[in-house]
Amino acid sequence: MTVELISVGTEILLGNIVNTNAAYLAEKCALLGLSCYHQSAVGDNEERLEDAIKLALSRSDIVILSGGLGPTKDDITKEVTAKVFGREIKEDAHTKARIQEYFRQVHSGQITPNNWKQAMVPEGAIVVDNHNGTAPGLIIEENGKAAILLPGPPNEIKPMFERDIASYLNKLQPEGIYSKMVKICSVGESKAETMVADLMDAQTNPTLAPYAKTGEVHFRVTARAKSEEEAEQLMKPMVDELYKRFGDKIYTTEEEVTLEEAIVELLKEKNLLVTTAESCTGGLLAGRLLNVPGASSVYKEGYITYSNDAKERILGVKRETLMEYGAVSPQTAYEMAAGAAKAAGADAALSVTGIAGPGGGTKEKPVGLVYIGCCVKGNVRVEEFYFTGSRDKNRDYSVVRALTLLREELLKHHS
Amino acid sequence: MTVELISVGTEILLGNIVNTNAAYLAEKCALLGLSCYHQSAVGDNEERLEDAIKLALSRSDIVILSGGLGPTKDDITKEVTAKVFGREIKEDAHTKARIQEYFRQVHSGQITPNNWKQAMVPEGAIVVDNHNGTAPGLIIEENGKAAILLPGPPNEIKPMFERDIASYLNKLQPEGIYSKMVKICSVGESKAETMVADLMDAQTNPTLAPYAKTGEVHFRVTARAKSEEEAEQLMKPMVDELYKRFGDKIYTTEEEVTLEEAIVELLKEKNLLVTTAESCTGGLLAGRLLNVPGASSVYKEGYITYSNDAKERILGVKRETLMEYGAVSPQTAYEMAAGAAKAAGADAALSVTGIAGPGGGTKEKPVGLVYIGCCVKGNVRVEEFYFTGSRDKNRDYSVVRALTLLREELLKHHS
Numbered sequence: 106m107t108v109e110l111i112s113v114g115t116e117i118l119l120g121n122i123v124n125t126n127a128a129y130l131a132e133k134c135a136l137l138g139l140s141c142y143h144q145s146a147v148g149d150n151e152e153r154l155e156d157a158i159k160l161a162l163s164r165s166d167i168v169i170l171s172g173g174l175g176p177t178k179d180d181i182t183k184e185v186t187a188k189v190f191g192r193e194i195k196e197d198a199h200t201k202a203r204i205q206e207y208f209r210q211v212h213s214g215q216i217t218p219n220n221w222k223q224a225m226v227p228e229g230a231i232v233v234d235n236h237n238g239t240a241p242g243l244i245i246e247e248n249g250k251a252a253i254l255l256p257g258p259p260n261e262i263k264p265m266f267e268r269d270i271a272s273y274l275n276k277l278q279p280e281g282i283y284s285k286m287v288k289i290c291s292v293g294e295s296k297a298e299t300m301v302a303d304l305m306d307a308q309t310n311p312t313l314a315p316y317a318k319t320g321e322v323h324f325r326v327t328a329r330a331k332s333e334e335e336a337e338q339l340m341k342p343m344v345d346e347l348y349k350r351f352g353d354k355i356y357t358t359e360e361e362v363t364l365e366e367a368i369v370e371l372l373k374e375k376n377l378l379v380t381t382a383e384s385c386t387g388g389l390l391a392g393r394l395l396n397v398p399g400a401s402s403v404y405k406e407g408y409i410t411y412s413n414d415a416k417e418r419i420l421g422v423k424r425e426t427l428m429e430y431g432a433v434s435p436q437t438a439y440e441m442a443a444g445a446a447k448a449a450g451a452d453a454a455l456s457v458t459g460i461a462g463p464g465g466g467t468k469e470k471p472v473g474l475v476y477i478g479c480c481v482k483g484n485v486r487v488e489e490f491y492f493t494g495s496r497d498k499n500r501d502y503s504v505v506r507a508l509t510l511l512r513e514e515l516l517k518h519h520s
Numbered sequence: 521m522t523v524e525l526i527s528v529g530t531e532i533l534l535g536n537i538v539n540t541n542a543a544y545l546a547e548k549c550a551l552l553g554l555s556c557y558h559q560s561a562v563g564d565n566e567e568r569l570e571d572a573i574k575l576a577l578s579r580s581d582i583v584i585l586s587g588g589l590g591p592t593k594d595d596i597t598k599e600v601t602a603k604v605f606g607r608e609i610k611e612d613a614h615t616k617a618r619i620q621e622y623f624r625q626v627h628s629g630q631i632t633p634n635n636w637k638q639a640m641v642p643e644g645a646i647v648v649d650n651h652n653g654t655a656p657g658l659i660i661e662e663n664g665k666a667a668i669l670l671p672g673p674p675n676e677i678k679p680m681f682e683r684d685i686a687s688y689l690n691k692l693q694p695e696g697i698y699s700k701m702v703k704i705c706s707v708g709e710s711k712a713e714t715m716v717a718d719l720m721d722a723q724t725n726p727t728l729a730p731y732a733k734t735g736e737v738h739f740r741v742t743a744r745a746k747s748e749e750e751a752e753q754l755m756k757p758m759v760d761e762l763y764k765r766f767g768d769k770i771y772t773t774e775e776e777v778t779l780e781e782a783i784v785e786l787l788k789e790k791n792l793l794v795t796t797a798e799s800c801t802g803g804l805l806a807g808r809l810l811n812v813p814g815a816s817s818v819y820k821e822g823y824i825t826y827s828n829d830a831k832e833r834i835l836g837v838k839r840e841t842l843m844e845y846g847a848v849s850p851q852t853a854y855e856m857a858a859g860a861a862k863a864a865g866a867d868a869a870l871s872v873t874g875i876a877g878p879g880g881g882t883k884e885k886p887v888g889l890v891y892i893g894c895c896v897k898g899n900v901r902v903e904e905f906y907f908t909g910s911r912d913k914n915r916d917y918s919v920v921r922a923l924t925l926l927r928e929e930l931l932k933h934h935s
Contacts, residue, residue: 118546146558381803387803398877406825
């Protein structure tokens, strides 16, 4: 079954926004086993939109249109699609009531007349409720083809797709597609792929596919099945096998859980406080950990120690260490981590010292050389890295490597 | 003159990558005065790519293809385009020499045979050197139409467009389009637009258009002219007028300069050291300042003080202040900024304390309430903000507001 995406909006054609909806929908459709051979973007122009819809319906089974469902005159996706299918547009009482309720809750009832435009629905269309806005999703079916109209704002289209569109698409196919994300750290991408090469070769149902993410490896396990329960049963042996091979290097099998969330959870479980002492990452490591709502129960304070003086005074790094080995050295990373834990009265500490670039490199200590220290209950481990990216990339990788190192050391620690 | 974009690559159709090239090219083309009515994406499939190119050439003057110029068999953009134009493909000695030189420098000479594929060029095509990779850009002209083939990696396509493609497109038109970005902080978006409403209404050549960016306002001044010098002359009165109205709230007129770079520059000029004391932003403010290479000359150390204890112990915030007014209060922000400057021995300090959400809000202190303090040479100013976004957004806005506040106070300070 083939699907085609049409993004509607002049702001896309002008490059004012990046079309993240297309990537989102494309990925979701691929995961549902649909083949997508075409994506296009057109403006809010009747003639060109009509041509685009007709072309898409001529070559694909399902056409997903996003955007152009707003209340203004510019928004014509619904009207043009109805025209292509030869359908009248009529007011839908259910949608009208929902819009009324939405405005009562969100805008204290201030509805402008043009909002009622969004209650108008093509005859015979399936109405998909919008729980995050006023434009409903619409599905028009005819002759084994379907046009699915979705609102443009990412915070509306995504929950609508997850909640209703994915299951609609799954029902169109003899078997639905279900998947699980197994997220792994502490193993390099190519090593991880080698470790499951046999599983990837032998795969039929479920299948296994790697996804690279800065410093992590994610494997998606995908099953075709008649129901979610059947899919779960099919996926379980594969997930179990991955656990057998990667063990506790798997930090989650939940789509939405991030590495920093898993680590904050681990710290909470073990009832440990963590701190950070950063040189080249300059606050990004702390910023990432503190992305997690509620991280305040495991993180009380941290330090950005750019200068040698700060490393000495705040963290207690010895002057001789700095003189003899330099600020970018395993010895300094060691003392930074141990000193940070002490200064913050924390059970665990991460330290990062390195040369992010573009300047500051030497032959002995090139740009990209980073030392990361991790102290848990007085035990300090230091790792050396040579990153080869831009300043941004080197700092990003340093942050992920530091988090990974902390997780490894936390798992070793039994309270 | 119309332009159309075709993005080539299965990774786009599968949603594995977000198509930022399309947004980049669309914006650049719009700035050059070209009209873009269609964007599309197709995979590395001969038949569908051929159809896409033919359709695009049938309705647009210029077709820009990105991606599919790599050395592998999958990469077929050049071959299919040459077929559409009926051109042979032959080895280009100049490109071959460049590839040889590139590998000598970057990969110690390790060329694999398939790399020579990238030296093959359609007959009569204009070759555009790639200074960041091995695939040259190619332009094929015929009957007043042109196909422009560009490499897919953003770090190759962008410099190639800036360096050579923009001027090529400008030459196709009777007058070229040139522009300048005037970047403003400390003025809200709608106020800034009101302040120049007359200029925007009266505009012909140059034109003035606002671009919103988190916490900043950018105005693009665009002129049509026969040469860059003529454009400069046309734009100067408009830029002067903007300076008259916004004064030192304009922090740069250079496309590439960021707010944090402008501030680091200002600190260097005034020979001042800065530090940061962060609660809800948790290191992101420091991380942003330290994005700037060479920031180490103006930033030596900083603090993440999440807990009350850390605010007291590290920054010297008085216990009574925390007890009486709470951690999220103007009084605490004041003492955090003053205390941070003292602790770090810095001339200037920024403090941020607030409720980023989603939890932690009360009726008196709702989610989104943030106090930012700025201390320069002992003078402290505190500002109150109510942000209304997600945790991420609230933290991002806090960072920009803090930077803006610092800039304002630095400008007041005469050493």
